[in-house]
Amino acid sequence: MTAFVLVSDTFTGGWVWEETAARLRAAGAEAYPVSLTGTGDRRAEAGPGTGLETHIEELTGLVDGITDDEVVLVGHGYGLYPVVGAADRRAGRVARIVSVDTGPPQGGDAAAGSVPDPEVRELLAARPAAPVPPPAPGAWSRWGSVEGIPAQALARLEREAAPQPAGTLTEPLRLTGAAAALPTTGILCAANGQSIAMVEVAVASGPPQFRMFTEDRFRFFELATGHWPMLSAPGELAEVLLRAAAGEGHRVTAPEDGHEQPSHLLPFLLDLPEGPRERVGRVDLHLPDGEGPRPAIVFVHGGPIATDQRPTPRDSAFFLGYGRYAASMGVVGVTLDHRLHALGDYPRAAQDLAEAVELVRADPRVDGDRIALWFFSTGGPLAADWLAAPPSWLRCVAANYPAMAPLPGWETVESRFRPVDTVGTADGPPVVLTRAGLEHPVFTATVEAFLTAAKERGADVEVVDAPHGHHAFELVDPTDESRAVVERSMRAVLARLGD
Structure with a gap:
């Protein structure tokens, strides 16, 4: 018994x-x-x-x-x-x-x-x-x-x-x-x-x-x-x-990506030299060569992440890579560790992001009138506020393989965090959206709903496709196609910054 x-x-x-x-x-x-x-x-x-x-x-x-x-x-x-x-x-x-x-x-x-x-x-x-x-x-x-x-x-x-x-x-x-x-x-x-x-x-x-x-x-x-x-x-x-x-239940199998390491520990697909990086609280600034002020791109991670996860997002190869890449292109790359540790933390993470942006804009090396926000994965819902009430200095919103609405079952996430509802509702900045062709269906559904809403409301959205890319393709798919997609996405964002 x-x-x-x-x-x-x-x-x-x-x-x-x-x-x-x-x-x-x-x-x-x-x-x-x-x-x-x-x-x-x-x-x-x-x-x-x-x-x-x-x-x-x-x-x-x-x-x-x-x-x-x-x-x-x-x-x-x-x-x-x-x-x-x-x-x-x-x-x-x-x-x-x-x-x-x-x-x-x-x-x-x-x-x-x-x-x-x-x-x-x-x-x-x-x-x-x-x-x-x-x-x-x-x-x-x-x-x-x-x-x-x-x-x-x-x-x-x-x-x-x-x-x-x-x-x-x-x-x-x-x-x-x-x-x-x-x-x-x-x-x-x-x-x-x-x-x-x-x-x-x-x-x-x-x-x-x-x-x-x-x-x-x-x-x-x-x-x-x-x-x-x-x-x-x-x-x-x-x-x-x-x-x-009785031993029944669904068995989850390992992804067929050929990687024994967890994806967040894999190297970034671009080999970039380490440059000057300054840390202020939860924010890191990757600084380009030359005189300022320069535009800035703020890279926003997803979650929820464990409070004790190491490395934290800004110290991971992924965000170090993006921060260095931005700096190599002549703009300030900004990474941060916001506190999205549970589904109920989106308001706190949004506040962390807003404070980080103000800190960056106040830095004399940054052109505070030329800022882009670049969201990744489940950081996507944090874009909703910026699309609903975009400030004049926000020149671009970018997103890679994002959740553009809370994922299925995320009913505890506040309704305010739905970019699919806010895109095109205000005269806001253009959007650069990078899609992974081999994305998980739950993410794909939110992206397609977002693009449909953007088209209906006349929003300016450029789509960059990675046809053979998975979620986090910059780590799990280090191919020539993926490198070209990253470069194209960066060029699109820089064009919106006027750089």
């Missing part, structure tokens, strides 16, 4: 699993919905020492007391941290880990780094020992989509929410590596921005942690609901949990 140990996200307890647990038991399995110290009906038991380690020890003790043949540990949101910790200590007893709408943590990670609400991340940084208050009524979507939750269940979620002990979020996860080979299933909630398609995109072009998802031990399911499937789709969740325990 299979026993499912069910651990929920922040502010909640075992009660959220009631209906899913009942379905599992009706199917012949055992189910153990868990309320850990300081959560659910055990909220009064929290003390100054309650932390992640407390919860790991409790789960380990629970696993020790289960006599069923197979133990499947299920973690939702924060709940995956103690689940992985307990699995690490009882790897020989755990048959599978199941993550519900949550990325698997690594050793040394603290759950605070994956908190989707930026205000709470700031609160934890300022007051690391203070319990975190639950969201106010109506604000739960800041922690994940509430799509599909019946009104009565949502009211109960708000009513029974308990403060989260700070130590559970700030203590780093300590692992020995014993559970590193355990079978793992990811249950992705499409209405919260998670999907199998997005995993495949991340594996193909993302940081190294995503490549592990191609290992045979990983399987994936996708549910068309929000972040709380145990409340919005308990029957479907129970069915998927049973299938996960």
Whole structure:
């Protein structure tokens, strides 16, 4: 018999699993919905020492007391941290880990780094020992989509929410590596921005942690609901949990690009000499030879990216390459690390970009009346504000293989970040859009919608095509075609800058 140990996200307890647990038991399995110290009906038991380690020890003790043949540990949101910790200590007893709408943590990670609400991340940084208050009524979507939750269940979620002990979020996860080979299933909630398609995109072009998802031990399911499937789709969740325990699920395969390294660690396709680079806060300026002032191109990365990702975007070969390339062409190349760490961070990233632009325009070596903004990938939604209300000094908006609207399931991204809605609505700058011919369909759809809207509204858009290029072709496709496309795109932007 299979026993499912069910651990929920922040502010909640075992009660959220009631209906899913009942379905599992009706199917012949055992189910153990868990309320850990300081959560659910055990909220009064929290003390100054309650932390992640407390919860790991409790789960380990629970696993020790289960006599069923197979133990499947299920973690939702924060709940995956103690689940992985307990699995690490009882790897020989755990048959599978199941993550519900949550990325698997690594050793040394603290759950605070994956908190989707930026205000709470700031609160934890300022007051690391203070319990975190639950969201106010109506604000739960800041922690994940509430799509599909019946009104009565949502009211109960708000009513029974308990403060989260700070130590559970700030203590780093300590692992020995014993559970590193355990079978793992990811249950992705499409209405919260998670999907199998997005995993495949991340594996193909993302940081190294995503490549592990191609290992045979990983399987994936996708549910068309929000972040709380145990409340919005308990029957479907129970069915998927049973299938996960049986080893079913979608297998993600490695991209056939011939690269063993993650794409963001590959070299830039142009060999450019290192030139003068100045760092001011989150902004780097790549300076050309000769006297100024010169026009500037601000290169804007996508995300979300992990807070501890190294190298950061501006120190990656990709943006060093673009910054140096701009400088070699006689303009100031600007790169920055904006804080798009979660889907809810687009407003913060937009503010970071606006501040970076003002800093650059104020520099005496920069011609503040000739600025271009160049967006990449999921940085594309940040172009919406600039297309809606373009300043006179913005001479060009460029975008490479961009998302011109939030991707499928990104309902938590504010509606303001939709370039497809703002292009052509104001007398703005021309757009240079570079398309990858072998792009992932979810990106292609947003680009085609953008081009249709631009044509209908009479916007000035030049399209540069890389017919045989993939997403991030400057790294994964270092071909003569790709080099020609990069050069053509740069020339098009420089022409709009009047340089």
